[in-house]
Amino acid sequence: MKYDFAAIEKKWQDNWERTKPYAATNGDTTRKKFYGLIEFPYPSGQGLHVGHPRPFTAMDVITRKKRMEGYNVLFPIGFDAFGLPTENYAIKNHIHPAIVTKNNIANFTKQLKMLGYGFDWDRCVDTSSPEYYKWTQWIFLQLVKNDMAYKDTMSVNWCTSCKVVLANEEVVNGVCERCGAPVIHKEKSQWMLRITKYAQRLIDDLDDVDYIERVKTQQRNWSGRPTGAEVIFKTTAGDDLTVFTTRCDTLFGATYMVLAPEHAFVEKWKDRITNWDEVKAYVDASARKSDFERSELNKEKTGVKIQGVMAVNPVNGKEIPVFISDYVLVTYGTGAIMAVPAHDDRDWEFAKKFGCEIVEVVKGGDVEKEAFTLKDDTGVMVNSGFLNGLTVKEAIPTMKKWLADKGLGQEKVNYKLRDWVFSRQRYWGEPIPMVNCEKCGWVPLPEEELPLLLPKVESYEPTDDGESPLAKMTDWVNTTCPCCGGPAKRETDTMPNWAGSSWYYLRYMDPHNDKALASKEAMDYWSPVDWYNGGMEHTTLHLLYSRFWHKFLYDIGVVPTKEPYQKRTSHGMILGEGGEKMSKSRGNVVHPNDIINQYGADTMRLHIMFIGDFEKSVSWSNEAVKGSKRFLDRCWNLMDMATKETAISPENEAIVHKTIRKVTSDIDDLKMNTAIAALMTMVNEFYANGLSRGDLEQLLLLLSPFAPHMVEEMWELEGFAKKYGKMAMQMNWPSYDEAKTVDAHVEMAVQINGKLKGTVTMKTDSGEAAVVAAAMALEKVKKATEGMTVVKTILVKNKLVNLIVKPAK
């Protein structure tokens, strides 16, 4: 009989659709629970990409094994449906984004079902449905109530092409992460979330979760946590100028100061600044520059000296000049720095260009040639008054204490993390449930009025001045104040696409609840997510954001755990045939559908797991898929070879037990490639030794997480389904007996002085005397030991014997 994968896969998918073997049960205390999560896809118009099945299949394999091990498994799926590409598609084709989304979700659903994943489809969520975003809005209202959201006019990242504000995390090398257009700064009034309040906990609590190390490191680096000091400088304008520095030990070397062009003092000092025109021109020019121009292209330092205001170095009372320059960032620290040109590359470069004084305060370099920046903190202080003779390591606390005693400064931790810009001037997102009343200011909508539905508009295009398309809907915008009943206007910006995905794992626990985002019982039962796999690209975006929301929800008593995800792993990318990134423009995109049509879903699943180390990127090869198909054919053909015997055959006992052990531990360790290799080895042995029906039964159980359709068909054909009254996937995961994994004989290596000379076949667990005797009997060993004395033998049980020889005296 031929392996007709198309018919078999359809048959079993229909069966699962009907019988729902993947349904998770809330509150089942008779079994341990396991919540496995994969990042839900954005339903793009292109459909499933070959990158999707890698993490999906891996978690499907893991959860299938967990079910067989007796766990109550929650393995859900949904769609992260709000987002710009859908909106852009709608603009271009004049179709409502909701319709585009619906069609795309239908297409994704069909494609995912073709892969035979064990999702609990009854829990499917769509972040763009009002039933869902009602609760996204509800969380936002809680953030507002707890002073975690605020509206602020500030300089924000503005994508010139998408015409939308971007969060810091969405700007990559000065360009828009999504479209690649340059990002400039714009003053805009924005909703902001105080993620910085959670910075310390977002760092500290990483110690309590089981994330792969590179994810932890990346999150720590992103949040940042340099410890330094804030130092106050008096100025001749009367204002105290505060700076942040990690090197307060070099304060005696601070010979000038620099303000960011956006620093508030620049405007404040307008009347005192004698070269105001020059200063103003520089400020305006900086504002027009994109981030990209400011950093990448702008190697040469620029700036203007502020005439008319001087600062005073608090340690020596010296008057020092003040500059403005865009190498100082307004968004970090206090937006101003003390410049120590002798010991900072940037300051040195600037000082050379503008003729500032360079004073050496740490011995060891030639500060006229280049800045002396220390790699360690053992340098000795000079020209530094009371610090002279101390090492840098000693000078830092000494100076901190001195500053604190004089009231001139204090220790300070400055996170790199910034508050989260939460407004988007876009249509296809969750409306922000706030109204602006002339009398009462910004007022949240009452919770009973949620969801605030996204109204239908004529045109989705954002305006050039940065207003959301919703701003044109005057009927919708004009409303009454929930507080005083007077006229008020709705917020017309929407939430970023990171909003819905920040809490979706909670909704899966209780997806149809209309009283709460999920019931307390459901959250108590399923929390936390036991294993979450997703892309590295989300480490400082989605993963960080959702941890933040979760911690907030924990603080207000909504969720039962401090952290949302107990374990986080990450998959490598699937690259095109030449090792290049897959992209439409390169024309090297592989669609799973094509592979499924040609070889079947089971081959697709098996191959994407076999292809290489799960954590590393790997090139896709259409040729190599054949090998996986060949393996399944070989498995299928075993049905003709198997004898009637229902027990595991004696000649295959060791290989079967060894393979069970290997596959079991490899799946837990996410080493699917070697698990499959072990299965292939076992099948090769079956071909060599012959096999019993009992041997085949074990193979089917081990293979079922990888190739569920074919296995169920064979399970039925071989009569196992009838015998046990269950599908293979409902059986217990096979167990092994350690004693039976041992072969009767082993091949051992024989080394002379650590060099391989040959092998001997020995009875398992042979003693040293027997092994040495066998080794000495080898022709090559005899030759090598001729005229030598064996001074030492090293025996590694069942592995090797190493004879250490010396010339005989």
Added chain:
RNA sequence: GCCGGUGUGGUGGAAUGGUAGACACAGGAGAUUUAAAAUCUCCCGGUAGCAAUACUGUACCGGUUCGAGUCCGGUCACCGGCACCA
């Protein structure tokens, strides 16, 4: 520059400090076939040799060890992330 990671056959990749290259892809030889596909069996790091075999071999240099792809020190290359973050 900082942080993290990776360097193994023609290719994807295996190897708790213990026989390097498992398992596959590609390639070669044979069987089967009228023929092809499919399938089955064998070979397959390099150099020398008909062969047995010998030497050599995990980016490079050194060290520890009876024994190193694996551990330690240094160098180089590539990939990912961050970055005028004071």
